[in-house]
Amino acid sequence: MSGSSSAGIAKPVACTLITWLHFFGADFFKGPDMSASTESVLDVPFPSRSVASDAIYHQVDLLLASSHFRNSKRHQRLLTFLTQKHIDGDMQSLKERVIGIEVFDRKPTYDLTLDPIVRGAMADLRKRLALYYSESPHSSELRIEIPVGSYVPHIHWPELEDGNTSSEIAVAKAKLVLEATPLPVETSGGTTIPAVDRRLTVRRYLLAAVVACICAAAIFFMYRMSETQRQNRDLASFWKPLWNSENEILICAGTLNGIMHEPVVENDTWNHVTRTRNHLDPNVGAALVSVSSLLGAQGKHPYMRIADTTTLPDLRRQPSILIGGFNNQWTVRVQSNMRYRISRLIPDVSGVVDTKNGDASLGTFDFSAPVNSITKSYAIITRLNDPLTGQYVLSLAGLGSYGNSSAAEFVTTPAYFALFAKQAPKGWESHNIQVVIETSLVEGKTSPPKVIAFELD
Known part of the structure; x- marks a missing residue:
């Protein structure tokens, strides 16, 4: 095809792609955001790292002594392990398989799919942390949170609430969010991907496939239209001396x-x-x-x-x-x-x-x-x-x-x-x-x- 024909096809195809990208949003083709799983999260304004570590240790002691943790050795070990690796900057250890081996004494070859002990314990740990911080005596304490889809603690000072939300509502919201959020799954390569992100990823791929099929059909249709128009022009050129x-x-x-x-x-x-x-x-x-x-x-x-x-x-x-x-x-x-x-x-x-x-x-x-x-x-x-x-x-x-x-x-x-x-x-x-x-x-x-x-x- 000539350059002009190619340009004639490229322009409407580009418009089609832009329309679809606008419809699905710019984040449509992005993969799961794994930044929380690979980087240390420490949002504590302390003058030095050692002072920050001492504050974290102190907060862990408060948590372990509370009614939400003192009767559960498993969750004490899990919280201690996560915060210690966080302080050490050892992000590679904050993965499902490593946690299963180090905290729950699983064999290195254990099947993550058949044995979801880490995911279950993490879900329960998030609930316990949410319940602890929902109580008014602890609302102003240093917060240790484990974001859904990650095993890396997020540590920060709390933002004071305006008083319009009661502790009971906060507890209910925490339970609702934690219970409704699917547990993460570790891939064969050791990367942790939240289940919700896996579903989003599958949906993205399916929608991308639909867009690709529509664009391919549009290109084929426009090519056929262009080819037909070219054939008609050629035949008209042949007859032109007689028609004129x-x-x-x-x-x-x-x-x-x-x-x-x-x-x-x-x-x-x-x-x-x-x-x-x-x-x-x-x-x-x-x-x-x-x-x-x-x-x-x-x-x-x-x-x-x-x-x-x-x-x-x-x-x-x-x-x-x-x-x-x-x-x-x-x-x-x-x-x-x-x-x-x-x-x-x-x-x-x-x-x-x-x-x-x-x-x-x-x-x-x-x-x-x-x-x-x-x-x-x-x-x-x-x-x-x-x-x-x-x-x-x-x-x-x-x-x-x-x-x-x-x-x-x-x-x-x-x-x-x-x-x-x-x-x-x-x-x-x-x-x-x-x-x-x-x-x-x-x-x-x-x-x-x-x-x-x-x-x-």
């Missing part, structure tokens, strides 16, 4: 020239049956319908003449579309000065030849072959500014069954014409053009055309 004419467009259709081809039942070969008047080739008729429909969609109203009744003055009055190969003498005249042309090679066999390559054949058609043995048809599409008529001419010259109708489909279907436009050099629109296509036949139905050669003059 103020005169009506003449469609000159080939005939059977007094001969009607009918299959003989015995051997299913083409048998020539002489007629007394011209007949429109059904293959030419199908091409006529395709071309007329496209012109009608552009507000053009073409008129048609049979090739045998068309004269040179007719072709000089307006642009023309020539449909047919050997059965249209005007097609033969147009191709006479072009690189690619249809030519009779031997009796009953014709082919598309390259006059710049020693009349090498690009494909042949045997008119004497059984109908069900024919697998290929060919066509030459020629668009040129005809020096003889002074008008633009579009020639659709088919060779073999369905050749003319395949040529018409090629110049009226954007996706088919794109097969040429993608290969053509920049500026092809201003040149005389020849395109040779090949179509396969399977059980009487044509496959999409394939470009086998083209020439710009």
Whole structure:
């Protein structure tokens, strides 16, 4: 795709991403905040570290002597261990597995999932601390708290309450918060992740996946739209010289020239049956319908003449579309000065030849072959500014069954014409053009055309 096309896609995609980021918030793609689990938290304004440590030891003694701790050796050991490691700055020991081994005498290989003793004890420790500080005699003491999702103590002086909240309400709130908060889980790498953060992380990943899918779908949809628009522009550029004419467009259709081809039942070969008047080739008729429909969609109203009744003055009055190969003498005249042309090679066999390559054949058609043995048809599409008529001419010259109708489909279907436009050099629109296509036949139905050669003059 061109740079302008890429920019056209990038802009709406960027807008889509910005919209989604705004909707979910800037924190949407952030992982769990583990800062509380890896850094020491000490918010105590003491003149020195030793003085601060003494104050912490004193506060731990007060806690252990209280009714909330003095009857629980397990919680005494746990609180002492956490505060001591905090004072020592040993943050690596404040992890679930280490606590289980050092405080609760678990083996180093114990299963954290099957044995949640540390998480259970931590939940109970938080409740005991909350209940202790909810009592008015202790409201102004140095606070030791263990934030949910972390095993690192947070130590700070309390902020005095305004008196509007009773100790009973404070206790109830503490119980509600602590009981409703999921316990943390230690990962295989030893990192402690709160359960609530794990759920948030999963939700973030799910939402990120949804956003990624929506963005991918938007990019694909906009690419398809851009590709379709480009194909439509290329086809319009091909037709532009004819569409821009103020005169009506003449469609000159080939005939059977007094001969009607009918299959003989015995051997299913083409048998020539002489007629007394011209007949429109059904293959030419199908091409006529395709071309007329496209012109009608552009507000053009073409008129048609049979090739045998068309004269040179007719072709000089307006642009023309020539449909047919050997059965249209005007097609033969147009191709006479072009690189690619249809030519009779031997009796009953014709082919598309390259006059710049020693009349090498690009494909042949045997008119004497059984109908069900024919697998290929060919066509030459020629668009040129005809020096003889002074008008633009579009020639659709088919060779073999369905050749003319395949040529018409090629110049009226954007996706088919794109097969040429993608290969053509920049500026092809201003040149005389020849395109040779090949179509396969399977059980009487044509496959999409394939470009086998083209020439710009």
